[in-house]
Amino acid sequence: MSSPSPATAVIADAADATGSVSLRGITKIFGSATAVDSIDLEVRSGEFISLLGPSGCGKTTLLRMIAGFEHPDAGDIVVGGQSVVDLPPHKRPVNTVFQSYALFPHMTVAENVAYGLRQKRVPKSEIAQRVHDSLGLAQMVSFADRKPSTLSGGQQQRVALARALVNRPKVLLLDEPMSALDRKLREEMQIELKLLQKELGITFIFVTHDQQEALSMSDRVVVMQSGSVQQIGSTEDVYLKPANEFVAGFIGKQNFIDASVSGTDALVAADGTFAVSSLPSGAREGSEVRAAIRAEAVHVSAQRPAGGGLEGTLAGISFLGDAIQYVVVTSSGLELIARATPDRAEPLGTGDTVWCSWDASELRVFEAA
């Protein structure tokens, strides 16, 4: 993972046949709709990468093409240095944890986990050993003789994980595996899954629409929309340095302010002028831009801050537990959302006149669409 560049990592992988995945110009068309539009992606061996996007963005289709359930209309898929694009699913060195778990209802937990090994005609004693180890990893040994229908959702998910991992895949594909779990269980599983992935060193490609899930587990995140990649980057990058307006809007709680460029370091909006630290390359004097500022970067105060800010009326306060959320409406009708940790929050009431301010470096500026 600390390889100097993706390219050398791929070459190294080709030599020892580990779990790197390369997608080259992958395109999939369903009827008249382009589900996946010429995607290139290099996944390093042992990396935890998330495909994040709203439903219908093509992330599941992309995963299904890596697994082999869909055939791309164009492009190549290389796993561990070998092209797998023309291989049927059962010949690919990848395993999948399905969204619905897809456990075989007519088999016990142990038989489900043994299924992949039986297909490879592994000797019976070795099957027992590996099934036991894999169920141990998922903490499901004591459920070995139960039928899947008698298990809870979380338990079924552990079995699905054990059933995939027992085959020692180079790459594990996870298709929104936690969407059916309740929040508390999901957060526990996120931690466990991340630890397990680090321990095993298997490449995980994780599909989710939940940005918090993607951010908490991944090494890198691929943000997708309408079949194409919007940004590939570390979790910090996609959160702090969104590449475009879509990524900015999809990850975190963002405020968007329409403004025009004034000079090289300022924007003029309907409610005032504020400083920026960087502008998009194509921006000239007077060009229309959209500024984005995350809710937790907005500071709300009853006093006018020294550096200036936007004046507005506090329209609503909601307590979110780990944060207090303010809704401020400016004189031009712009709604700004701000979040502060409860201990840092000033005592404010609805109807108060407040000032919203932020650090200029927190402001991202995109060209107006």
Next chain:
Amino acid sequence: MTTDAAPPTTAPRSTPRARRRRGITGYEALGFPTWAYVVFFFVVPLGLVLWYSFGYKPDLFNAHANDVLSLDRYVEALDATFIGTFWNTLRIGVVGTLICLAISVPFAYWLAVKLNPKWRPLALALVLVPFWTNFLVRTLGWQIILSPRGFVSDALQNLGIIDGRLDVLYTAGAVQLGVVYNYLPLMILPLYVAIDRAGPALREASADLGANRWRTLWNVTLPLAAPGIASGCLLVFIPLMGDYITASVLGGAQGNMIGQLVASQFNTAQNWALGSAMAVLLMLFIAGAVAIFGGIALIVRAFVRRARRVDLDVELPGGAS
């Protein structure tokens, strides 16, 4: 609630009388049409058949009499003709069911998995449309097709596939063909439902875990369709064993089925007592055959499960749980 005299320790709802009353006047009474139907159209006729089978045919003008009861009709029924025809019928029934199964498994799989979903209603309609036509008319249609002077016979002769005229009608082969044709939809439909209901996810999981198509079919698709296979086999085998129309129309003298023997006792010989005894024997024999096949299926299943079982405790002393 129901009786003032009820002991205080006993809840009134649990007394037998209260339960009986609720059974007649409560919501359970909504079941009346169903059990009335079963009683009047199944239990009573079956009871009459059983009752007649213990009687005898008193004279030329009466079909049955029950003033003297005996098992003589059963002894009379179990003659060589009956036994021989039963074996003949059993052969046609088993072979017919197996042929239906062999046709229906790939067809239902194609219908539920391969066929574009937008054509599925049309394909299902094509399966069902012949089924809506009168049974006798459909069977008579085969008489025309199989006729030695029919168009199929002419076509085959013109193509040089057969030398003389088509010689299938009025043979056991024609009966076999006829029953497969007549009962095929009864096998296709439950199989289609079973395969369709299992959905694609489990087949994908099987492929993902390294199973090719055949192994997926054998390990996942067919075991999950087993209830459909079982109901399809019963739906084909049982009515097929009692069928006499197909054999009467297509079978002639060579293709006798046991249903014809029973029917001839009632219709021609006017011996309801002997016909009833034959009908009871036929039911017992069919039930016996189903029990034997069911037993074989259970044994096969036990072997399959045994081969699949993963025993963690035996292999790992002190390891598991």
